[in-house]
Amino acid sequence: MALVxxxxxxxxxxxxxxxxxxxxxxxxxxxxxxxxxxxxxxxxGETNKLVALANEMCEFPSEREYDVLVSxxxxxxxxxxxxxxxxxxxxxxxxxxxxxxxxxxxxxxxxRIEEIGDKNIxxxxxxGTIIIVAGFQGIDRHGxxxxxxxxxxxTSAVAVAAALKADVCEIYTDVxxxxxxxxxxxxxxxxxxxxxxxxxxxxxxxGAKILQIRSVEFAKKYDVVIHVRSSxxxxxxxxxxxxxxxxxxxxVSGITYNKDxxxxxxxxxxxxxxxxxxxxxxxxxxxxxxDMIIQNVSHEGFTDLTFTVPNADYKKALKIVNxxxxxxxxxxxxxxxxxxxxxxxxxxxxxxSGVASKMFQTLSAEGINIQMxxxxxIKVSCVxxxxxxxxxxxVLHDVFGLAKEATEE
Amino acid sequence: MALVxxxxxxxxxxxxxxxxxxxxxxxxxxxxxxxxxxxxxxxxGETNKLVALANEMCEFPSEREYDVLVSxxxxxxxxxxxxxxxxxxxxxxxxxxxxxxxxxxxxxxxxRIEEIGDKNIxxxxxxGTIIIVAGFQGIDRHGxxxxxxxxxxxTSAVAVAAALKADVCEIYTDVxxxxxxxxxxxxxxxxxxxxxxxxxxxxxxxGAKILQIRSVEFAKKYDVVIHVRSSxxxxxxxxxxxxxxxxxxxxVSGITYNKDxxxxxxxxxxxxxxxxxxxxxxxxxxxxxxDMIIQNVSHEGFTDLTFTVPNADYKKALKIVNxxxxxxxxxxxxxxxxxxxxxxxxxxxxxxSGVASKMFQTLSAEGINIQMxxxxxIKVSCVxxxxxxxxxxxVLHDVFGLAKEATEE
Numbered sequence: 001m002a003l004v005x006x007x008x009x010x011x012x013x014x015x016x017x018x019x020x021x022x023x024x025x026x027x028x029x030x031x032x033x034x035x036x037x038x039x040x041x042x043x044x045g046e047t048n049k050l051v052a053l054a055n056e057m058c059e060f061p062s063e064r065e066y067d068v069l070v071s072x073x074x075x076x077x078x079x080x081x082x083x084x085x086x087x088x089x090x091x092x093x094x095x096x097x098x099x100x101x102x103x104x105x106x107x108x109x110x111x112r113i114e115e116i117g118d119k120n121i122x123x124x125x126x127x128g129t130i131i132i133v134a135g136f137q138g139i140d141r142h143g144x145x146x147x148x149x150x151x152x153x154x155t156s157a158v159a160v161a162a163a164l165k166a167d168v169c170e171i172y173t174d175v176x177x178x179x180x181x182x183x184x185x186x187x188x189x190x191x192x193x194x195x196x197x198x199x200x201x202x203x204x205x206x207g208a209k210i211l212q213i214r215s216v217e218f219a220k221k222y223d224v225v226i227h228v229r230s231s232x233x234x235x236x237x238x239x240x241x242x243x244x245x246x247x248x249x250x251x252v253s254g255i256t257y258n259k260d261x262x263x264x265x266x267x268x269x270x271x272x273x274x275x276x277x278x279x280x281x282x283x284x285x286x287x288x289x290x291d292m293i294i295q296n297v298s299h300e301g302f303t304d305l306t307f308t309v310p311n312a313d314y315k316k317a318l319k320i321v322n323x324x325x326x327x328x329x330x331x332x333x334x335x336x337x338x339x340x341x342x343x344x345x346x347x348x349x350x351x352x353s354g355v356a357s358k359m360f361q362t363l364s365a366e367g368i369n370i371q372m373x374x375x376x377x378i379k380v381s382c383v384x385x386x387x388x389x390x391x392x393x394x395v396l397h398d399v400f401g402l403a404k405e406a407t408e409e
Numbered sequence: 410m411a412l413v414x415x416x417x418x419x420x421x422x423x424x425x426x427x428x429x430x431x432x433x434x435x436x437x438x439x440x441x442x443x444x445x446x447x448x449x450x451x452x453x454g455e456t457n458k459l460v461a462l463a464n465e466m467c468e469f470p471s472e473r474e475y476d477v478l479v480s481x482x483x484x485x486x487x488x489x490x491x492x493x494x495x496x497x498x499x500x501x502x503x504x505x506x507x508x509x510x511x512x513x514x515x516x517x518x519x520x521r522i523e524e525i526g527d528k529n530i531x532x533x534x535x536x537g538t539i540i541i542v543a544g545f546q547g548i549d550r551h552g553x554x555x556x557x558x559x560x561x562x563x564t565s566a567v568a569v570a571a572a573l574k575a576d577v578c579e580i581y582t583d584v585x586x587x588x589x590x591x592x593x594x595x596x597x598x599x600x601x602x603x604x605x606x607x608x609x610x611x612x613x614x615x616g617a618k619i620l621q622i623r624s625v626e627f628a629k630k631y632d633v634v635i636h637v638r639s640s641x642x643x644x645x646x647x648x649x650x651x652x653x654x655x656x657x658x659x660x661v662s663g664i665t666y667n668k669d670x671x672x673x674x675x676x677x678x679x680x681x682x683x684x685x686x687x688x689x690x691x692x693x694x695x696x697x698x699x700d701m702i703i704q705n706v707s708h709e710g711f712t713d714l715t716f717t718v719p720n721a722d723y724k725k726a727l728k729i730v731n732x733x734x735x736x737x738x739x740x741x742x743x744x745x746x747x748x749x750x751x752x753x754x755x756x757x758x759x760x761x762s763g764v765a766s767k768m769f770q771t772l773s774a775e776g777i778n779i780q781m782x783x784x785x786x787i788k789v790s791c792v793x794x795x796x797x798x799x800x801x802x803x804v805l806h807d808v809f810g811l812a813k814e815a816t817e818e
Contacts, residue, residue, distance in 0.1 A: 016462070016466050020466075053425070053485070053489065054488075054492065056425045057428065057429075057489045057492055058493055058495075061496075062491060064502075064503075065487075065488040065489075065491045065492040065495070065503055066488070068488035068503050068505070069484070069485060069488035069492075071484075072481040072484045072485055075477060075478070075480075075481045076459070076478055076481055078474075078477065079463075079475070079477035079478035080462065080463070080474075080478065082474045082477075083466055083470040083471040083475065083478075084466050084467055086467075086471045086474070087466075087467035087470075094473075094474055094477050096477070099552055099553075144508075145505075
């Protein structure tokens with residue numbers, strides 16, 4: 001008898017029939033003798049509808065009220081799923097963020113989980129009840145509703161699994177697992193059987209879109225084994241877990257891309273101490289995550305500063321940067337939304353050299369100009385013109401032999 | 410400086426533009442130097458969509474989960490309205506039932522308010538904040554979400570007004586006030602300037618659909634003056650308040666009708682003690698409100714029992730009654746959904762005779778058969794075939810001179 005945490009994403013609960021299928025799967029897991037705690041997202045499309053409503057209401061919606069609004073999507077799903085399970089004869093009970101409670105900080109729309117109360121849930125589990133938890137939402141210390149950012153239900157699931165010391169955290173989605181790259185771009189892409197937390201972190205943060213970054217950080221911190229799998233079949237998926245010896249033999253585990261960032265350059269910035277702080281502090285205060293930052297060598301006391309931000313924050317960031325650029329007497333601000341970040345990821349890079357230069361040569365051979373470069377121990381990322389994204393992913397997937405290696409498994 | 414509670418119904422907040430209009434009206438009330446607490450319903454149509462979703466999910470949805478589901482409608486509205494007010498430069502903050510808190514009993518989907526905490530609200534009012542409260546919802550002592558039944562936002566508004574000892578409770582709707590009857594049926598119907606709590610109770614419970622019954626009971630109990638008015642213009646509406654001398658001079662104040670009930674008859678019921686209890690206890694246990702009950706004189710130890718229930722509970726009620734009829738060895742159960750209840754209401758009836766017989770004669774003259782009759786001190790109701798509803802309302806409105814009296818005011 002195990003304690004299984006399952007998370008079902010938006011497409012898995014996209015309509016009444018799919019919710020019924022999810023209920024059957026949950027029922028089977030329970031019938032097999034497991035305690036089951038389920039975390040669900042909003043039905044696919046619902047969160048977008050709510051966001052559109054907020055944007056129709058006003059240009060810069062209050063962040064507190066935005067969270068009150070968008071958290072309703074998950075509330076609908078937990079109610080429907082719980083009533084479906086009950087109609088099938090199971091004891092089931094829905095839980096909202098504040099009912100568990102899932103305490104977070106007050107950073108609306110990207111709150112971080114601070115503490116989870118497990119007392120209420122544990123009592124219900126003991127009574128044989130299947131617990132249905134609203135993902136994506138929590139409550140701050142003032143009792144206000146908070147949300148965890150896009151994909152936040154993954155983090156809800158891992159955090160609940162950690163709090164309950166669950167045996168496994170199954171993340172059900174519309175794909176079979178983690179692939180070497182996006183199969184829509186490279187049909188030969190194949191499923192990875194297991195992947196380390198660090199690789200998954202790079203994959204997720206670089207835009208693989210399978211798991212929210214924070215959920216993987218959480219899983220790494222609390223050693224939660226995540227099983228990413230499809231809700232539409234019974235195939236085993238991808239285990240996200242501690243690094244083991246097998247993983248290092250592979251040079252590159254995956255190729256990822258991200259079109260959801262924009263590039264902002266501040267031109268002719270006076271090159272003196274404190275300038276970067278003046279530029280990035282207001283962005284940080286506005287809770288905007290800056291990804292890559294590049295500062296060129298200075299010429300005659302001036303330098304250029306380029307960085308990327310999520311597209312969703314682009315308008316807000318540009319407004320802030322324009323103000324800051326005035327304050328620091330920079331030459332101007334230019335920006336570009338038509339960019340894409342393509343990356344190669346693999347723990348194998350630590351023990352193999354020449355991986356980065358192979359990437360640069362491959363892109364160059366296709367005539368693709370590299371606008372920015374950033375590297376870590378286990379990944380290399382290049383910002384390119386977004387129109388070359390698919391081409392870049394295909395040639396890199398090919399040159400690092402991912403399709404071949406995967407079929408040899 | 411007054412404390413004004415305003416409640417806006419579904420059509421008043423039916424879309425983003427209407428919410429903006431409501432925000433402007435709230436802003437004006439605040440700018441006039443008042444403290445303002447606003448209760449809102451779900452955007453028109455939203456609750457119906459959620460109910461349809463529940464019915465699509467399963468035939469008899471769990472009542473607890475049903476409330477979790479349908480309470481999301483109001484949550485959407487409070488968030489949108491609060492962000493709109495903030496974008497207009499006002500301090501505004503949304504409150505869910507559990508954040509106030511509004512404590513109710515645990516009778517899901519028709520819960521009764523037991524207690525309202527005013528501490529959180531009062532602090533925010535003191536800081537100049539406009540309070541936006543989700544109507545229709547509360548929380549029980551176990552922390553589960555409850556809802557107050559259709560029209561429950563009216564009760565939320567009056568209860569909050571009572572808790573805060575507000576100077577007035579303005580109920581904004583899509584009509585100018587309380588009319589002598591439904592103007593869609595009788596174009597000559599006219600607005601009543603003031604009406605007593607008791608008359609309004611009969612009007613509301615008989616299907617006038619302007620205010621939820623319980624809100625009027627609440628207002629009567631705590632002496633809250635309700636001002637029913639339109640959110641689409643600035644005309645004065647109808648004051649619902651303590652009875653005064655003027656009101657008694659009018660014989661009949663209004664004609665109402667209700668098509669939302671169904672009739673169930675249990676045939677050949679053994680006429681002995683305890684039978685009625687065996688029939689009605691399970692209905693009561695299922696939280697089904699039985700309206701009219703008629704038991705005929707018994708023949709040879711058997712009688713017939715006829716009663717009406719809300720259409721929404723009809724299926725459930727019929728199931729329960731069929732079971733109970735078996736237990737008490739009744740002859741059978743027949744039922745009819747095609748009925749309508751037409752009523753005349755007026756405190757003037759207390760001091761005038763012949764009102765009921767005038768009603769019966771009028772219906773008879775039109776060839777309308779009366780299936781059931783029920784009376785109180787200030788109303789007479791007749792159940793008729795629903796196809797005669799409009800005809801009955803028109804002739805009664807005419808014979809009691811309501812159009813004429815109203816224009817003489």
